[in-house]
Amino acid sequence: MTELDQKNEICHKVEECYHIIGKKWMALIIYTLMKEPKRFSEIHTFIPDLSKRMLTERMKELEDTGIVIRNVIPDRPVRIEYSLTRKGNDLGTALQAVEGWAEKWL
Template sequence: MTEDIRNKPLCQQVEDSYHLIGKKWMGLIIHSLMEEPRRFSEIHASIPSLSKRMLNERIKELEDYGIVIRNVITDRPVRTEYSLTRKGIELGRALQTVEDWAVKWL
């Protein structure tokens, strides 16, 4: 007799992924970077209720996970842009499925 999968503990990787994307603002930050790289101020403008302090904290977390990369552009004036890594693009595509579900059902 097979054990019901709902009674098994989730693997650590799945738990960690839900913890990451479940943090407030993470999904919206990833969403804002899906189309093109953006500067900090552009990300902030696209999510007006997100404080700059929290945006900075969340971007650093996403960098630590290898989901976002910080690009310093040395043209004059020097500017910094953030973009999704390959890993981040794949996560963004997965989150797009959730967005599609939300549009249909919420």
Template sequence: MEPVRNPNQLGAKIEQVHQLISRKWVSLIIHTLMSEPKRFSEIHSYIPDLSKRVLNERVKDLEQEGIVLRNVIPSRPVRTEYSLTRKGVELGRALQALEDWAEKWN
């Protein structure tokens, strides 16, 4: 039997997710990272209209939310890659369903 959910709590959680994914470029950044980890410049090359300043802000926001993981690779030269956490991959799958819907109906 499913637990009874408080509609106010559920509504607040849904609103929190909407606020995150409705920020410009967030869904495209997540989409870009779905296939494999990428360096900052690679993410930027996939979304050229996105300024580097805004990309940096969005990646930091997604890190704070536990959606993106920043991995510093101690090679020469030092490289930084970004990948999705498990939470990020699950969000990416949910966004893929929205992309599929948009493709079909828009």
């Protein structure tokens, strides 16, 4: 692989990352899940302007990309919690740098 091919591959990966986190609500959802797993209603409470329909759509996208995992807890009643995967935790760590920048400059 040439140096130009490597640079193009890196650019493609960075572009794909921004495509994921650039969607409205994605970064906030990831931020919400950074400390501990949460139920759908807890995520919705944390981000009240986010509609339940959009939250459902975004959670599906995050599951499909391997950033979030849906955990079924077989209690009575059955509970569902969402948590970050290792991939999601790494992305959350990267987003914390953005949080620091926002706090300082915005």
